[in-house]
Amino acid sequence: MKSGLAVALYYLGAFLALVLLISGVHGMALWSRFYDQAAGGLPFAALLPLIMRGIRPALVLGAVAAAFLSLFRLLRLSGPPAVALSFLWVLLAASLLVAVAAVELPLQLPPPASEPVRAPAAGVLLRSPQVALYVGRREGTQLRDVLLWRASAAQAGSRNGAAGFSVHPRASYDPIIGAIQFSSPPGTVMLSDLQGGPWTIVEPPQLVSGMLNDARRTAAPLTGLARTDRLAAVLTVAALALIIVMSWVIVRLTRWPLFNAILAIGWLRLLLYLLPVSLDQTMLQALGRLMPLANFPLSYLPALLLAAVGLLLLVVSVVMPSFSHWKREVNGG
Amino acid sequence: MDRQGRTAVIVLATVYLVAFGAMLAYSMFMFPGRIVLPVLQTGWILWNGVALFIEVLPTAHLSAVLLLYSLFAGLGSGVRPADRALVRALKGPLVLFTVITMLFAVAVGIIQPYAAARRDSYVYQSEFALALLDQAQQFERAGEYERAAVDYALYLNIDPENREVRAQLDAARALADARETESQPDRDSVFQRAARREAPSVTQLVNRAAVAMEEQDFFTAHYYARLALALDSGREEARRILANANEGMRTFGQTLQEAAQQQRYERKRRAYRLLSDEQGQSLIQAYYAFADLRADYPDDRDIELYYPLALEAIQRVSFFLQEIERAEAFPTRHNLTFRNGPVAEQPNSAVHEFVHIDRMILASGGRYALGIEAVQYGADGEIIYHLRADYGKLEQRDSHHGGSSSFLNMRAVDRQQRTVSEPHYLSGARDESVAHVLEIRSPVSRLELLAAADDGLRSAAVPDLLQKARIYPDFGFAVEPVHVELGMRVLLPFSLLIFSLFGIALGIRWRSYYLGRAALLGVLALFTLPFVLHHLIVLYFYVFRVLLAFLVLSLGSVGAAVVLLAIQALLLAWALFSVAASMSAT
Numbered sequence: 035m036k037s038g039l040a041v042a043l044y045y046l047g048a049f050l051a052l053v054l055l056i057s058g059v060h061g062m063a064l065w066s067r068f069y070d071q072a073a074g075g076l077p078f079a080a081l082l083p084l085i086m087r088g089i090r091p092a093l094v095l096g097a098v099a100a101a102f103l104s105l106f107r108l109l110r111l112s113g114p115p116a117v118a119l120s121f122l123w124v125l126l127a128a129s130l131l132v133a134v135a136a137v138e139l140p141l142q143l144p145p146p147a148s149e150p151v152r153a154p155a156a157g158v159l160l161r162s163p164q165v166a167l168y169v170g171r172r173e174g175t176q177l178r179d180v181l182l183w184r185a186s187a188a189q190a191g192s193r194n195g196a197a198g199f200s201v202h203p204r205a206s207y208d209p210i211i212g213a214i215q216f217s218s219p220p221g222t223v224m225l226s227d228l229q230g231g232p233w234t235i236v237e238p239p240q241l242v243s244g245m246l247n248d249a250r251r252t253a254a255p256l257t258g259l260a261r262t263d264r265l266a267a268v269l270t271v272a273a274l275a276l277i278i279v280m281s282w283v284i285v286r287l288t289r290w291p292l293f294n295a296i297l298a299i300g301w302l303r304l305l306l307y308l309l310p311v312s313l314d315q316t317m318l319q320a321l322g323r324l325m326p327l328a329n330f331p332l333s334y335l336p337a338l339l340l341a342a343v344g345l346l347l348l349v350v351s352v353v354m355p356s357f358s359h360w361k362r363e364v365n366g367g
Numbered sequence: 368m369d370r371q372g373r374t375a376v377i378v379l380a381t382v383y384l385v386a387f388g389a390m391l392a393y394s395m396f397m398f399p400g401r402i403v404l405p406v407l408q409t410g411w412i413l414w415n416g417v418a419l420f421i422e423v424l425p426t427a428h429l430s431a432v433l434l435l436y437s438l439f440a441g442l443g444s445g446v447r448p449a450d451r452a453l454v455r456a457l458k459g460p461l462v463l464f465t466v467i468t469m470l471f472a473v474a475v476g477i478i479q480p481y482a483a484a485r486r487d488s489y490v491y492q493s494e495f496a497l498a499l500l501d502q503a504q505q506f507e508r509a510g511e512y513e514r515a516a517v518d519y520a521l522y523l524n525i526d527p528e529n530r531e532v533r534a535q536l537d538a539a540r541a542l543a544d545a546r547e548t549e550s551q552p553d554r555d556s557v558f559q560r561a562a563r564r565e566a567p568s569v570t571q572l573v574n575r576a577a578v579a580m581e582e583q584d585f586f587t588a589h590y591y592a593r594l595a596l597a598l599d600s601g602r603e604e605a606r607r608i609l610a611n612a613n614e615g616m617r618t619f620g621q622t623l624q625e626a627a628q629q630q631r632y633e634r635k636r637r638a639y640r641l642l643s644d645e646q647g648q649s650l651i652q653a654y655y656a657f658a659d660l661r662a663d664y665p666d667d668r669d670i671e672l673y674y675p676l677a678l679e680a681i682q683r684v685s686f687f688l689q690e691i692e693r694a695e696a697f698p699t700r701h702n703l704t705f706r707n708g709p710v711a712e713q714p715n716s717a718v719h720e721f722v723h724i725d726r727m728i729l730a731s732g733g734r735y736a737l738g739i740e741a742v743q744y745g746a747d748g749e750i751i752y753h754l755r756a757d758y759g760k761l762e763q764r765d766s767h768h769g770g771s772s773s774f775l776n777m778r779a780v781d782r783q784q785r786t787v788s789e790p791h792y793l794s795g796a797r798d799e800s801v802a803h804v805l806e807i808r809s810p811v812s813r814l815e816l817l818a819a820a821d822d823g824l825r826s827a828a829v830p831d832l833l834q835k836a837r838i839y840p841d842f843g844f845a846v847e848p849v850h851v852e853l854g855m856r857v858l859l860p861f862s863l864l865i866f867s868l869f870g871i872a873l874g875i876r877w878r879s880y881y882l883g884r885a886a887l888l889g890v891l892a893l894f895t896l897p898f899v900l901h902h903l904i905v906l907y908f909y910v911f912r913v914l915l916a917f918l919v920l921s922l923g924s925v926g927a928a929v930v931l932l933a934i935q936a937l938l939l940a941w942a943l944f945s946v947a948a949s950m951s952a953t
Contacts, residue, residue, distance in 0.1 A: 059913050066916040078921075159706060159843035166704040168843055170719065170748075179748050183704055183723055188740065197755060197793050198723060198740050203748030235848045235916040241905045291877035292437040293892050299899045364880065 037108070038117035045104040045125050053089060053096035060088030069232040070153035093133035094253055101126045101278050102302060105285045106295065115357050119279055127275035134253075134260045134271060152212045152225035152233055160228035167214065167223055169205075177205040177214065182223065245303070251310035259313075259333060269337035270313075276344030277305065283351045289363045312339050372459055374439050379467075382431035385893065386423060391416035404493045406526045411489040417482035421474045425859070426901045428467070429866040433896065436874025457946060464867035472860035480828030491698055496525040498696035499731060500532065503539070505693050512543035521731065558597035561676055565591070569599045576608045585615035586635065586669035634660055635669060642677055651780055651787055654681040658782075685778040685803075686760040688788065691737070694730030701726055705817050706843030707741070708808035717746040721843075722775075722807065727761075727814070734761035734811055736775060739790070741805055752795030754805075757788050763811050773811045778803040809838070817842055824852040832856070847916075850924045854915045854931055855908065861935040862907070868942030875949040 061084035101122060108118050154160070156172045163185065170179025180202040188198025205216050214223045225231065238246065260267040284298050311317060318335045325335075354360075394415040403411050420427075503518035519536035523529065566572045576591035589612035595605035616636055638656035641649045657677040660670045707720040725738025736759035743751040756777035764774050779788040789803055796802070807814060816835060824832065836849045914934075918927035 059910050062917040063913045066913065066920055069920050081917075155845065157843070158845045159704065161702075161704055163702055166723070168706065168719075168721065179719070179744070179746070181719070181721055181742070181744070183721075183740075188723070188725070188738070197742075197753060199721060199742040199753065201742065201744045201748045201750055230845055230848075232845070232847060232916065232920055235851050236913050238909055239905055241902055242909045245902070245906070290437070290879040290892075292433055292874065292879070292896075295873075295877055296892060296896050296899045299903070300895065303899075303902065 035117055037111040037113040037115070038121045040111055041104050041108050041118040042121045042125055044107045045100050045122055048100035048103045049096050049125075049129060052099050053092045056092035056095050057085050057088035060092060061085035063236045064088065066236045067233040068152055070155075090133065090136045091249070091253065093136060094130065095249060097126055097129035097133060098278060098302070100129075101275075102281065102298060105279075105282055105298070108282070109285065109291065109361075112361075115282065119282060123275050123279040126278060127272045130271045130275055131268060134256050134267060152231060153209065154207060154214060154225060155231065158230065160225070160230040162228050165223055165228060167228060169214075172207070175207045175209060177207055179203065180205040180214070180216070182216065182221075245306065248306040248310060252306065252313065255310070255313035255315075255336075259336070263331075263333040266331070266333040266337060269334065270340060273337045273340035273344055274309070277340055277347065280344050280347035280351060283347050283354065286354070286357065286360050289360070291364060312336055369459075372463070375435055375460070375463060378435040378439055379428075379431045382427055382434065382893070383420075383424075386427035386897070387416065387420045390419040390423065394419065399490070402493055403489050404496060404526055406528065407489040407493055411486055414482045414485040414489070418479055418486055421471075421479040421482070423897075423901070424471060424474065425863055425866055426897050426904050428471075428863060429870050429900050429904065430893070430896045432464075432867050432870030433874045433877075433900075434893065436871050437878045457943075457950070460867070460871055460946075464864060467867070468860050468864040471863045475856060475859050476829050480830070483826065484828065492525050494696075494698045495731070496522050498694070498698075501696045502693045502731070503535070507535075507539060512539045515539040516543050518731070558594055558676065560679070561672075562594035562598045565594055569595050569602055569605070572598070573602060573605050573608070576605065576612075580608050580611060580615075583615065585612045587672075588612040589616065589639075590669065590672050631660075631664060631667075635667075635673075638677070639673065642673065642680060648787075650677070650680045650684050653677045654780075655785060681780060684776075685780045685787070686733075686776060688758060688779045688781045689783075690730075690732055690760070691728070691735050691758055691779070694728045694732065694735055697728050697730040699726050699728050700815065703727060703814070703817060706841070707806075708838075708841040718751065719744055722805070724759075729815070734773075734814075735759065736761060739775065739777060739805075743795075750794050752797050753793040754790040755793060756790035756803075759805075761807070761811055761814070773807040773809060773814060775805040775807055776803065777805065809842070813838055817844075824848055827852070829853070829856055847919050850919050850927070851912065851915045854919070854924075854927060855912060857928075858908075858911055858915075858931065858935070861939070862911075865935070865938050865942050866904075868939070868946050872942065872945035872949040875946075 061081050064084045064087070065081050104122055108115055108122075111118070154167070154169045154172065154177070156169050158168070160167045165185070166181075166183040168181040169177050170181070171177070182200050182202060183198045184200075185198065187200070200219075202216050202218075205214055207214055212225045214225065216222070226233075256267065256270065259270060281298060281301055284301050285294050287294050287297060313336050315332075318332050321339070322330065322332050322335060391412060394412045397415070398408060398412055400408075499518045499522045503515045503522065506512070506515035506518065516536055516539040519532055519539055522532055523536060526532065562569075562572060566575065572591045572595035576588045576595060579585075579587035579591060588608055592605045592609035592612060595602055596609065599605070616632070634656065638653055638660060641653035641656060644650070644653075654677040657670060657674045660667065661674050664670055703722075703724040705722060707722050720741065720743040723738075723740045724736045726736070728735040728737070737757065739756040739759050740754070742753045745751055754777075758779040759775040759777040760779075761773045761775055764772065777788075777790040780786075781788070790805075792802070809817075813834070816831060816838065824835070827835065832849055832853050836846055836853065839846045839849060911931075915927060915931060918930050922930065
């Protein structure tokens with residue numbers, strides 16, 4: 035019981051710290067991506083709403099990461115782990131449910147005036163292979179002395195004598211869609227198509243974007259499930275929490291804790307990769323056809339699949355040598 | 368060094384060697400055989416391996432430290448933080464890892480950029496060598512054996528063991544010697560160069576002019592007198608012969624009966640006048656006039672004398688389109704668009720000038736630009752000039768304001784079609800004498816830095832980043848991404864020390880007491896650990912990149928540096944406490 039409470043407290047602390055860290059990084063990344071030189075004001079004041087905005091996705095990642103840290107913490111505590119693991123399962127499932135439900139039941143935050151978008155800075159050349167843009171001066175949404183270069187115009191120009199460069203004494207910036215609009219000749223340039231702005235700095239490397247994509251691909255069907263069938267969503271989340279908590283098997287798989295830690299982190303990454311597959315509708319429909327019960331509702335299939343894996347891990351955990359025996363061996367006793 | 372120290376060095380060295388071997392193997396697998404010459408294969412693999420090894424060194428190092436403290440390092444009985452034993456136990460690893468951190472800083476700052484530059488130079492050299500070979504073969508087909516021999520020789524500097532090319536070089540040299548082709552590129556005027564070719568002294572030139580005058584060979588007399596004056600402009604006798612020869616040439620046609628000879632004479636005189644004019648268009652016409660004369664009268668000695676001068680003169684004010692055709696295979700930079708730095712006399716002027724170059728070819732004969740467009744506009748977008756040109760040649764010269772600039776000569780002469788490609792002014796105009804030249808307010812080498820901007824900053828060397836931080840604002844680029852990249856480079860050595868200390872703490876906490884039985888797992892871990900750690904390390908650096916971006920954009924570079932150092936100090940302190948806690952719990 036004592037170790038159970040300790041692990042629960044540790045989980046809550048880690049969960050809170052990780053959610054703050056992830057949402058903070060997410061907020062800073064958003065702030066830098068949509069940095070507006072001309073906006074003025076204190077940067078930290080603008081950062082806070084973005085951090086709040088990042089809390090929802092951070093809840094899922096924070097909950098999973100905190101659960102893993104808690105499992106490692108549990109290794110250092112004495113006493114049987116069953117109670118602590120049960121506490122952890124309940125807390126993790128609750129955190130994940132809050133994260134999923136947060137999409138449907140928005141946090142009590144004032145809705146933002148507008149979504150953050152990329153903003154052009156005066157005196158900076160933005161480029162892509164197709165377009166280059168330079169804003170001489172900017173007064174709010176009004177732009178002066180804007181230079182535009184378009185590859186398409188340049189290529190056409192080599193045939194008809196026109197030019198790639200065009201100078202526009204005036205243009206306007208649409209902060210809703212993050213675009214520059216020209217009146218003569220009419221045209222629009224999306225800032226998201228250009229490189230050279232502050233958004234270039236925070237583009238994630240492939241490994242990180244892969245992890246983030248997998249997290250998004252997991253969260254999206256879960257959120258969809260929460261909208262269509264709440265009971266199925268609760269069961270799926272509970273089953274998912276069971277798998278994560280039963281990663282306890284991996285955390286004490288061998289008598290070399292470092293190797294277990296490597297396996298656990300690898301397992302977490304593998305889970306993140308496989309979960310979207312298990313929640314994929316096409317996959318579920320294919321599996322549904324194999325079910326012996328013809329009318330088994332598809333929305334419960336992910337819960338069933340995940341619960342099966344979780345229970346398998348639970349059985350392995352029961353069959354494995356006891357935790358106290360493992361601890362004695364690991365500590366050289 | 369005690370037993371633990373030796374163990375640490377052996378484990379670290381083994382993991383480093385495995386990592387280096389893996390990077391070499393990866394480089395062998397990734398070797399771009401279609402681009403890099405076989406003779407440069409070993410160098411490319413080696414330097415790519417070195418560059419990659421330094422890139423993955425944080426991962427390899429953390430793996431090594433974790434394995435060391437988890438499997439091999441015996442710490443004896445437990446030590447409490449207050450004990451002197453803790454200080455003694457920490458001293459060795461701290462010294463070792465501080466030394467490794469310092470070496471890593473050197474590796475990141477100097478060795479990795481050097482290795483990457485060497486690797487890239489092999490690609491460049493290969494492209495360059497293949498282009499040289501192609502160009503040499505074109506010269507050879509055109510009968511320009513001396514130039515072909517130069518290119519073959521340059522190729523052999525890169526690939527000295529290539530017997531086939533050496534044989535081609537020997538053949539080209541033999542043919543060139545047979546033709547006695549001359550080539551003396553220097554900075555003298557065309558007449559001065561011709562004078563030095565013709566005779567060792569001014570007196571001899573004057574004598575030859577006088578003899579020709581006596582024989583009423585006015586062109587030859589004029590030629591030698593003109594050359595003598597090029598070497599010594601104050602030579603009165605030469606001036607007198609030149610005047611007489613001019614007069615002779617003028618009156619010759621009146622006494623000559625044969626119309627054909629008179630016509631030839633007139634054509635030569637007209638061509639010579641054009642050549643003497645020394646204006647851009649006149650020189651181009653002079654070149655064509657002498658080329659025609661040479662074709663019509665292949666045995667005329669005057670024409671043989673003047674044609675090379677016309678050729679050299681035209682290359683001073685323009686360049687031949689055929690140079691670009693021959694340079695096509697050389698390395699190319701695409702899509703350069705930049706603000707043409709501020710005018711030195713008007714640094715805060717509201718006038719902006721932008722240049723776009725579709726392709727810049729880095730050839731042996733110079734830098735060529737294709738698809739040029741330039742626009743200059745003032746306040747309220749009023750266009751001062753706007754030009755397009757198909758071709759240009761970049762030459763580095765001293766600019767009139769004292770600095771070193773590149774000059775883009777946009778007048779290209781097509782020898783075959785007899786056309787001149789000049790910049791086309793879409794609006795506005797510039798002084799006619801400089802209308803075909805554009806001053807790029809940067810040395811050519813920096814222009815290449817701008818061209819490399821599209822490749823991203825993450826692969827740039829620290830010296831290049833420092834230079835980019837200096838020049839980017841002048842060329843209209845945001846400097847913040849460069850500052851963030853520089854911050855990330857500074858962060859790397861700090862991170863290695865922090866990883867080392869956390870590695871000690873975690874290694875001790877997760878150590879194996881069953882070394883004998885864990886050996887198989889150890890081998891397995893050696894290969895799985897780096898992959899898992901690499902994900903975490905990439906994530907760690909991404910978090911810092913985001914933090915740095917926020918700090919640089921909100922506080923500026925100095926503020927960001929201060930906060931970054933403070934965070935590193937905090938992480939270092941946390942890592943030290945973790946080590947102490949792990950050791951005391953042992």
